[in-house]
Amino acid sequence: MAGKYDYDLFVIGAGSGGVRASRIAAGYGAKVAVAEEYRVGGTCVIRGCVPKKLFVYASHFSEDFEEAAGFGWTVGETSFDWKTLVTNKDKEIDRLNGIYIRNLEKAGVEIIASRAVLKDRHTVHLAGEHRDVTADKILIATGAAPFLPDIPGIEHAITSNEAFHLEELPKRVVVIGGGYIAVEFAGIFNGLGVETVQLYRGSLFMRGFDDDLRDLLAEEMRKKGVDLRMNCDIVEIARKDGELRLKLTDGDLIKTDCVMYATGRNPNTTDLGLEAAGIKLGKAGEIIVDKYSKTSIDNIYAVGDVTDRANLTPVAIREGHAFADTVFGDKPIAVDHSVIPTAIFSQPEMGTVGLTEADARDRYDEVDIYKTAFRPLKATLSGSREMIMMKLVVDPKSDKVLGVHLMGPSSGELIQAVGIAVTLGATKAQFDATIAVHPTAAEELVTLKDKWQAPVVKAAD
The missing domain is CATH 3.50.50.60 (FAD/NAD(P)-binding domain)
Incomplete structure (x- = not known):
């Protein structure tokens, strides 16, 4: 496509959103370059959700060893070596980093290892290479960075x-x-x-x-x-x-x-030349965009955490894909941020999608709640005291399931499947009509029949 500019699309930041946007745009025939000053893959792959999940796995073994005794296993003396975990984690991150690079190269995207700063709406300065490049469209996908307060020490x-x-x-x-x-x-x-x-x-x-x-x-x-x-x-x-x-x-x-x-984390917008290009920022330094991820400058876009809409890796990927479809595929797509399945790898693990009970009560005249808390079958022999909780938030007028909230083993896996149902607007009756899988904890999602009633508190005499 390239005409009077060096590139059809120049992407600043090779995280999840920037990589996806680059690959899809290149697939539409655009000449694309992406600049990254650290490593390809972004926060999630390099120093976020992927290494963190590996650490979560490592931390679970101490409980697993204890619980094995109830099932007849004798576990000998155990020890943990932190340096082994870190080394093996680094090897996996290096592997993923290589995959991201190869996928970009395979798509025909030029990778530039340099910090990139806007000079104007069509010009980007590559600080590491001391040169300028031009692009018809520019996408900012620089993510966010951890916040530290200003206190002594x-x-x-x-x-x-x-x-x-x-x-x-x-x-x-x-x-x-x-x-x-x-x-x-x-x-x-x-x-x-x-x-x-x-x-x-x-x-x-x-x-x-x-x-x-x-x-x-x-x-x-x-x-x-x-x-x-x-x-x-x-x-x-x-x-x-x-x-x-x-x-x-x-x-x-x-x-x-x-x-x-x-x-918390702050959007990475400092010293990017955004003001020089005329891009409007919000109070937290986030880039303000419309539903198609367009900034206040009509040829410059932004996706991911730098926009502070919904700061999750899958959201950034979806935004990056939608941007490329819209701008280079002639298929306008606005990402729906209203229903986002989310996993929290706390201990115990949580999964959630849709409205909380408090949010539902603010928006609806009536809300029905179905919930249960119990010890899982495994705990009967393992001796674990950890509880599972499952909760459905329902609109009684339409019977639509407004939210599902889970706590317990594999809640992150469960909420992905449940998120499909909630996104499609499934009703409580449809949940009830689904045959249960037994014996599983998840069967409670389709066998909850009794609405939860808040305890009646009587006034003192």
Whole structure:
């Protein structure tokens, strides 16, 4: 296609969204280049969901060894080597990085290992190569980076980025934050035998998720040994006598070996030349886009976490694909962000899709709730005290299932399948008409018949 410009499409950032957009656009015949200053694959592959899930797997074995005894297995003396886990994780990340590179090259996309900065709406400066290139369309897919607060001693703290490369596994760790990254890493460290404290400044973590799941997760994490402390934060970090000392807002003092912040992520929009190109940003520094991912400049687009719409890898991939279909495939597609199945690899694991009970009650006159909590069949012999929870949120007028919220083993796998039903607008009657698979925990999703009734609280005499 290329005409008066060097490229039909220039992509800044080779994460999940940028890679998908590049490949699909090239498939439509566009001349495409993508610039990446670190490694191809983005946060998810290099220092996010993939290595984190590998760490989650590693942390589960301590419980697996204990539970095996109830099934007749005798497990001998066990030990864990952190450096082996990190080395094997790095090998897998290198393998995935190579696959991403090969897929781009196979699609005919030029990969440029350089930081790229906008000079104007059609010109990109490649800082590493000290040259400019031009493009008809530009896509920004630079993702987001961990946030660190400005407090005394913050230089002693790490984020999830550094947690994947610690030279030694600490004996004690404090994780700060109340989102899914914080609870996942708290579970990882705790499962690997680290004395783990998690701090959150609010009254209950996992804000935005269903309240029943939030309550039960806190209960289950405490049962597993995580020291959860709500309504507190760190005001100062100091290093003394080979350890870190944390002064808290409640006046308490914690001594630890490692402090990890997971208190949110900021869009990577600093020093990208966005202002020079006239691109409008939001209050958090995110790029403002329309439903087709177009910015305030009609030839510049943005997808993924840098837009701060729904910061999940599959969403970035979907946005990148939709962008290429729209701009280069003449098939306008607007991504629907209203129903997004989500897995949280906490311990226990959670899966959720659709509206929470609180959100449904805000939007609908009436809401029916179906829920259950129980110990799984495996626990009858393993001795595990971990609970499973399943919850359906239903609109009684249309009988449509508005939300499904799960906690327990393989909830992430389950919610992918359930997400199809919710996306298609399945009704409670259709759930009920589905034959159960027995014996499974998931059969509860199609056998829940009794609506949950809130306890009646009588006024005191």
